[in-house]
Amino acid sequence: MESKNVPEVAELLEDSPKNWGKWGSDDEVGSLNYLTQAEVLRGVASVRSGKTFTLQIQMGHPKGDPVWPGRSQARRINVMDKGHYMCGKGPLFPGLAEYADDMMIMYLQGSTQYDALGHVWYDDQLWNGYDAKSTIGGLDKASVLPIAERGVVGRGVLIDMARHRGKDVLDPGETFTHEDLLAAAKAQGVSIEKRDILVIRTGWIGSFYERDQAKFYENFVEPGLTHSRELVDWFHKMEIPNLVTDTIANEVTVDPVSGVALPLHNALMRNLGVTLTEIAQLDPLAADCAEDGQWSFLYTAAPLKVVGGSGAPVNPVVVK
Known part of the structure; x- marks a missing residue:
């Protein structure tokens, strides 16, 4: 187009x-x-075995970190280690204890992360009608901080689209709809219930570590949900609070019908207030769910409390 x-x-x-x-x-x-508190208890009620899974990718991975094209990957830098003491430049403390210290330079959305509701907008208005000028110099409204202060806890349900379609990973640009999600849920023997935290596996992020990076980013178009009024109405009716995926942007990069880039960021996040969690590592959780047949669980997450941030890293914890 x-x-x-x-x-x-x-x-x-x-x-x-x-x-x-x-x-x-x-x-x-x-x-x-x-x-609500009732939804938290509904999540707690889904815990059966006590098995736990963390969903964040590793930061500063030797093979690199998956990030949106154009963003720099995270860099960890040693600022103090044994080498400083070996050359006589390490600080001395009473008792002669030594230490290591380091720092990391990264995009706040350069790892598994939560988007702030004010991260994307159109017509100069953010979520809830806030003026887009409130983002200048940092988000005064709808930043990631209120999400981080609140935390996210509820019943999560994993829909494994890759496994449902008999693949390790969906193809670049491969799309699916809410109807596909419902079909996959039925095949898995689980129901997507009202107010569930919706977790979708495509295999995309896991495949990053198995691919040549140049090929991963070549003609970059991720697989994912595609926009339709019916899909948006379904999210609205189901009161989905949080969408979590193992892709960098949670939706197909360019909508194949309209040609618009990332329309669901606006239709779901800006308009409905659905919180987006991106770059999750879902492969170990999906493998365990396939093995024991339990696809629902307690989902918990709290991004870092970054004042004015448009997003923040997070390490969600799932309890089955």
Whole structure:
């Protein structure tokens, strides 16, 4: 599709539903408001064995870290180690204890991370109608901080689209809809329930470590959900608080019908307040779910409390 035929996001989403004002004019966490104490207890009730899984990718991996094209990968730098003491430059403490210290330079969205609700917008308005000018110099409204202060706890359900389609990893640009999710859930013997934290595996992030990086990023188009009014209405009706995937952007990079890049970031996050969690490592969890047949669990997460941040790293913990 030629760019001249691609509609603006505002046109594509002209009649798309919004949750603006539903939780007040000052709300900054959106659909996470659905995760009431009752929903937390529903998540706790899904715990059976006590097995735990962490979903963050490793930071500073020897093979590199998967990041959105154009972003730099995380760099860890030693600032103090045994070498400093060997050359006589290490600080001396009473008792002669020595230590190592280091720092990391990275994009806040350069690892497994939560998007702030104000991360993406159109028509100069963020989630809940906040002015886009409030992002200048840091997000004054709808930053990642309110999400981090609140935390995310509820019943999670894993839908393994790659396994459902008989693949280790979905193909570049391969799409699926909410109807595909429901079909996969039925095949897995699990139900997607109202207010579930929806976790979707494509195999994409796991495949990063098995591929040549140049080939991984070549003509970069990720697999993922594709936009439709029906899909957005389904998220709205199901009151999905949080979408978690093992891709860098949670949706197919360019919508194959409209040609718009990442329309669900606006339709779901900006308009409905659905929190997006990206770059999750879901392969070990999926393998265990396939083995024991339990696809629902307690999902917990809290991104770092970055003041004004458009996102922040996170290491979600799942308890089965």
